[in-house]
Amino acid sequence: MTRRSAPPVTAAATRPGSHKETRPLRRDAEVNLGRILVAARDVFAEQGYDAPMEIIASRADVGVGTLYRRFPTKADLFTAVVESARQRNREIAEEVLAEVAPGEAVFEFVRRCISVPSVWRATTAAPPWGSKRGAGLKQIAPLIATIVDRSKAAGTLRPDVEVTDVVMVLKAVRSIADLCDTPSARPSLRFLELALDGLRPGHAAPTHPPLSIEQLARILSQG
Amino acid sequence: MTRRSAPPVTAAATRPGSHKETRPLRRDAEVNLGRILVAARDVFAEQGYDAPMEIIASRADVGVGTLYRRFPTKADLFTAVVESARQRNREIAEEVLAEVAPGEAVFEFVRRCISVPSVWRATTAAPPWGSKRGAGLKQIAPLIATIVDRSKAAGTLRPDVEVTDVVMVLKAVRSIADLCDTPSARPSLRFLELALDGLRPGHAAPTHPPLSIEQLARILSQG
DNA sequence: CCCAGACGGAACGTCTCGTTCCGGTTATGC
DNA sequence: GCATAACCGGAACGAGACGTTCCGTCTGGG
Numbered sequence: 001m002t003r004r005s006a007p008p009v010t011a012a013a014t015r016p017g018s019h020k021e022t023r024p025l026r027r028d029a030e031v032n033l034g035r036i037l038v039a040a041r042d043v044f045a046e047q048g049y050d051a052p053m054e055i056i057a058s059r060a061d062v063g064v065g066t067l068y069r070r071f072p073t074k075a076d077l078f079t080a081v082v083e084s085a086r087q088r089n090r091e092i093a094e095e096v097l098a099e100v101a102p103g104e105a106v107f108e109f110v111r112r113c114i115s116v117p118s119v120w121r122a123t124t125a126a127p128p129w130g131s132k133r134g135a136g137l138k139q140i141a142p143l144i145a146t147i148v149d150r151s152k153a154a155g156t157l158r159p160d161v162e163v164t165d166v167v168m169v170l171k172a173v174r175s176i177a178d179l180c181d182t183p184s185a186r187p188s189l190r191f192l193e194l195a196l197d198g199l200r201p202g203h204a205a206p207t208h209p210p211l212s213i214e215q216l217a218r219i220l221s222q223g
Numbered sequence: 224m225t226r227r228s229a230p231p232v233t234a235a236a237t238r239p240g241s242h243k244e245t246r247p248l249r250r251d252a253e254v255n256l257g258r259i260l261v262a263a264r265d266v267f268a269e270q271g272y273d274a275p276m277e278i279i280a281s282r283a284d285v286g287v288g289t290l291y292r293r294f295p296t297k298a299d300l301f302t303a304v305v306e307s308a309r310q311r312n313r314e315i316a317e318e319v320l321a322e323v324a325p326g327e328a329v330f331e332f333v334r335r336c337i338s339v340p341s342v343w344r345a346t347t348a349a350p351p352w353g354s355k356r357g358a359g360l361k362q363i364a365p366l367i368a369t370i371v372d373r374s375k376a377a378g379t380l381r382p383d384v385e386v387t388d389v390v391m392v393l394k395a396v397r398s399i400a401d402l403c404d405t406p407s408a409r410p411s412l413r414f415l416e417l418a419l420d421g422l423r424p425g426h427a428a429p430t431h432p433p434l435s436i437e438q439l440a441r442i443l444s445q446g
Numbered sequence: 447c448c449c450a451g452a453c454g455g456a457a458c459g460t461c462t463c464g465t466t467c468c469g470g471t472t473a474t475g476c
Numbered sequence: 477g478c479a480t481a482a483c484c485g486g487a488a489c490g491a492g493a494c495g496t497t498c499c500g501t502c503t504g505g506g
Contacts, residue, residue, distance in 0.1 A: 026473055026482060052463060054486095063485035064465080074464065161417070168414045171402065172395040179394065180434070180442050187438070190431035191391045194384070198421030208413035211403070215410070219403050249504060252452060275494060277455095286454035287496085297495065 033070055035060040040081045045118035046178075049078055049127050078127055085122030086136050089113065093143035103154035105147045106166060107196050114173050114192060117181075121174060124167075124220045137167070137217040158201050162210040169195050256293055258283040263304045268341035269401075272301055272350050301350055308345030309359050312336065316366035326377035328370045329389060330419050337396050337415060340404075344397060347390075347443045360390070360440040381424050385433040392418050 025033065039060035043051045053074055057064045071077035096109045113120040123136050144163050151157035173195055177188035211219075248256065262283035266274045276297055280287045294300035319332045336343040346359050367386050374380035396418055400411035434442075 023482095028473070029483065032484085050463095053465085054463080057485090065467085065485060066483080068465065069483075072465095165413070165417060168399055168403075169417070172399050172414065172418070175398040176391055176395050180391075187431070187434050187442075190388070190429050190433060191395065193429040193431065194388060194392070194421040195395070195418060196421070197426040198417040198419070200426065202425050203420040203423065206413050206416040208410070208416065210413060211410050219410075246451095249451065251504070255452085273494095276496085277494080280454090288454060288498085289452075291496065292452075295496095 032060070032062055032066055036062060036067060036070060036077075037081065037084070040077050041085060041118045041122065044078060044081055044125070045121040049125070053077075075127060075129065082122050082125055082127075082136070085119050085125075086139060088116075089119050089123040090140055090143060092119070093140060093147065096147060097143070097150075101154075102150040103156040104151075105154075106151040106157050106199065109144070109147050110166065110170055110173070110196060111192065113170055114177060114188070117174075117177065120170055121178075124171065126221045135221070137213065137220055141213050156200065158199055158203065160205045161199055164211040164213060164216045165199070167216060168211075169199065255283070255285055255289055259285060259290060259293060259300075260304065260307070263300050264308065264341045264345065267301060267304055267348070268344040272348070276300075298350065298352065305345050305348055305350075305359070308342050308348075309362060311339075312342050312346040313363055313366060315342070316363060316370065319370060320366070320373075324377075325373040326379040327374075328377075329374040329380050329422065332367070332370050333389065333393055333396070333419060334415065336393055337400060337411070340397075340400065343393055344401075347394065349444045358444075360436065360443055364436050378424065381422055381426065383428045384422055387434040387436060387439045388422070390439060391434075392422065 024030075036056070039062075040056050043056045043059055047055070053064055053067055056077075057067050060067075067077065071080065092112050093109060096105055096112065100108045123140065125136075141163055144166060148157065148161070148163055148166060152159055173188060173192050176191045177186070180187045247253075259279070262285075263279045266279045266282055270278070276287055276290055279300075280290050283290075290300065294303065315335050316332060319328055319335065323331045346363065348359075364386055367389060371380065371384070371386055371389060375382055396411060396415050399414045400409070403410040
């Protein structure tokens with residue numbers, strides 16, 4: 001613990017003139033920043049917060065020194081990655097809402113969340129220093145709720161499943177995918193089908209009550 | 224790396240006269256051995272092979288020295304724990320076969336595997352030094368296959384699910400349970416119900432092929 | 447009462463990892 | 477072209493985590 005509280009160097013890579021005339025990055029530096037973000041996203045998704053900085057650096061074809069020039073601390077890098085993943089996740093929900101037929105909405109939402117490993121992983125990811133509890137989930141929950149409602153109305157989703165159930169399915173499929181999938185084969189797709197079938201109508205109501213959003217948020221933000 | 228290859232001190236705790244007149248343990252020592260095994264089972268189940276020996280020791284109310292007097296190496300302790308968990312798992316399968324109606328067999332098997340956290344976890348556990356590939360799974364697979372066949376015959380299980388699908392469900396539910404459950408509440412039971420519903424008849428056949436036992440064994444024994 | 451055998455837990459050596467530092471390199475404005 | 481501010485890579489440092497060892501003390505059971 002030496003520095004802390006240094007400017008997070010937020011990914012101002014969103015093109016020039018971001019806020020206060022911070023001289024734009026040199027071109028090569030900007031390219032590297034992009035690579036770092038991608039590498040960090042993937043590595044954190046694969047190994048969690050414990051992933052060594054050196055792995056991220058080498059994956060980005062960069063020295064560790066370069067990482068620390070952009071992000072004063074590992075925590076800062078992690079935060080940046082998580083925030084961008086959450087945003088991407090919200091976009092996915094909105095796209096589904098806009099593009100997909102109500103009856104297929106939940107199912108397609110889950111499929112899309114799973115198709116990019118890093119997104120859903122990072123969205124619910126929690127760093128050791130237990131940031132604000134469940135911020136990630138609470139931001140997306142309303143969107144998922146809308147998707148769920150539509151599919152229920154369309155009669156393709158069991159009326160007795162809740163948003164939190166969908167999130168649990170997401171977590172479960174993600175864990176199977178992490179376990180089995182390789183770049184060349186994705187056995188988890190079969191499990192995904194089975195799990196989604198469990199959400200379809202035609203089964204006795206579950207005997208155990210659903211988790212509330214708050215409960216689930218608390219769980220996700222600590223474990 | 225200094226010793227290695229020392230006698231594993233197999234849990235000869237199976238009462239006196241186990242093999243070659245190894246003087247029986249002093250009573251207090253035997254009690255401690257029991258506590259060590261239980262603690263190690265739980266701790267390894269919770270944290271994986273990376274769990275510090277000191278945690279196991281303190282959970283067993285014992286000094287680390289005592290651990291090393293019984294098991295020359297962390298690896299030896301782990302091996303002993305895993306082997307006993309596998310055996311318990313086989314017993315569960317046999318009990319289900321003997322006690323449960325065919326129609327409920329798979330479902331009850333999954334429920335029982337999940338009800339004791341350490342068992343299924345350890346059964347598919349893999350130490351870093353990648354022991355014999357998938358030995359654990361291959362031992363139980365035939366038993367699960369019998370259970371699956373019975374339930375299919377009874378018409379309560381989709382004819383298109385395979386043994387490997389059941390194992391994946393087991394893994395998935397386990398991961399959710401690890402995430403959510405506490406001594407006082409088990410939200411994963413609801414997810415378990417949903418997941419099992421996905422295995423019931425009345426759905427279109429999955430479009431992706433099942434994993435073979437060999438493939439799954441390979442996956443489990445490395446990740 | 448004695449002591450082989452058991453016990454606890456401090457100490458040791460190793461290894462991992464976050465972070466720092468600095469000599470060399472390169473984009474960019476003049 | 478040139479000067480130079482920004483960059484870059486990656487060795488090195490220090491802290492901490494862990495497996496394992498060691499040794500002084502305690503105790504079950506003959």
